[in-house]
Amino acid sequence: MASTQTDRTRLAGFDEVPLGPTGRPKQDFDEPRPLKSHGPARIISLCNQKGGVGKTTTTINLGAALAGYGRRVLAIDFDPQGALSAGLGVPTHDVPTIYDLLLSGSKDPSIAIQQTAVEGLDIIPANIDLSAAEVHLVNEVAREQILARVLRKVSADYDVILIDCQPSLGILTVNALTASHGVLIPLECEFFALRGVALLIETIDKVRDRLNPAIELDGILATMFDSRTLHSREVLERVVDAFGDRVLETVIGRTVKFPDASVAGVPITDFAPEHPAAKAYMQVARELIVRGAVA
Ligand SMILES: Nc1ncnc2c1ncn2[C@@H]1O[C@H](COP(=O)(O)OP(=O)(O)OP(=O)(O)O)[C@@H](O)[C@H]1O
Numbered sequence: 001m002a003s004t005q006t007d008r009t010r011l012a013g014f015d016e017v018p019l020g021p022t023g024r025p026k027q028d029f030d031e032p033r034p035l036k037s038h039g040p041a042r043i044i045s046l047c048n049q050k051g052g053v054g055k056t057t058t059t060i061n062l063g064a065a066l067a068g069y070g071r072r073v074l075a076i077d078f079d080p081q082g083a084l085s086a087g088l089g090v091p092t093h094d095v096p097t098i099y100d101l102l103l104s105g106s107k108d109p110s111i112a113i114q115q116t117a118v119e120g121l122d123i124i125p126a127n128i129d130l131s132a133a134e135v136h137l138v139n140e141v142a143r144e145q146i147l148a149r150v151l152r153k154v155s156a157d158y159d160v161i162l163i164d165c166q167p168s169l170g171i172l173t174v175n176a177l178t179a180s181h182g183v184l185i186p187l188e189c190e191f192f193a194l195r196g197v198a199l200l201i202e203t204i205d206k207v208r209d210r211l212n213p214a215i216e217l218d219g220i221l222a223t224m225f226d227s228r229t230l231h232s233r234e235v236l237e238r239v240v241d242a243f244g245d246r247v248l249e250t251v252i253g254r255t256v257k258f259p260d261a262s263v264a265g266v267p268i269t270d271f272a273p274e275h276p277a278a279k280a281y282m283q284v285a286r287e288l289i290v291r292g293a294v295a
């Protein structure tokens with residue numbers, strides 16, 4: 001059974017091995033080497049149909065952290081709420097959005113790409129128009145593959161594309177999964193967190209069977225972890241029991257710095273670079289590089 005106490009140690013031979021919050025020996029993920037060349041991108045969906053679990057926060061801060069390591073990152077706002085666009089401080093009205101690209105397959109996707117304040121991190125924004133996409137796409141031929149076709153045209157320019165999904169398993173999310181090489185599931189350390197994950201994994205399996213045989217589960221990222229509460233530790237323990245090594249070693253703590261950074265429209269890595277939460281997202285970036293999910 002996994003232990004979840006942050007600072008507990010375990011006897012292994014004669015050595016005491018410090019354990020991380022997931023109960024595995026604490027690891028230092030090496031500083032990644034700079035890339036000599038860029039692209040084609042590995043595409044990763046941030047997906048969980050439960051709302052408010054940290055999908056958008058993870059897209060922003062993982063994107064910024066990867067850009068900080070010299071990776072070229074494109075973030076796709078794939079939620080009509082436009083929270084990713086707002087969180088990165090880019091305009092969403094009177095500009096081309098992901099919706100325009102979905103509707104007109106002939107448009108060059110670069111018209112919708114905006115630079116953010118973070119060097120190396122670009123975004124394709126979304127606004128409420130995207131909520132009409134479900135209706136429009138229903139009658140399209142190969143409607144699940146429309147986003148994949150759009151992203152193929154920009155993939156060469158980036159090392160990683162992160163898709164911030166909306167909290168549903170509808171046609172937009174299926175498009176995101178069909179376009180992706182991998183899925184990262186942010187999971188809030190809350191009592192009902194595990195509900196729904198089985199359905200999500202079932203959906204990923206269906207997409208693998210029918211639409212995208214190559215899709216992999218890159219990992220489950222525990223978010224909003226509060227090491228002071230037994231509750232949070234118990235939830236994390238259950239998540240690790242259920243998903244084993246698929247749970248990332250790095251865990252994101254609960255802190256009010258995230259809402260504060262969102263209001264400021266910048267990643268936490270810029271807003272409070274020395275804060276443990278900023279360092280945690282830098283570590284997620286390194287862990288994903290070590291795991292091979294990102295170049
Ligand atoms: N580790 C954290 N600690 C504290 N607050 C957090 C943390 N991560 C995210 N939040 C806050 O929780 C709220 C929900 O986070 P976020 O928008 O990233 O979730 P989401 O999964 O994208 O939500 P939705 O399903 O609505 O798209 C936001 O106000 C965000 O600032």
Ligand SMILES: [Mg+2]
Binds near residue numbers: 055056057083166
């Ligand atoms: Mg979101």
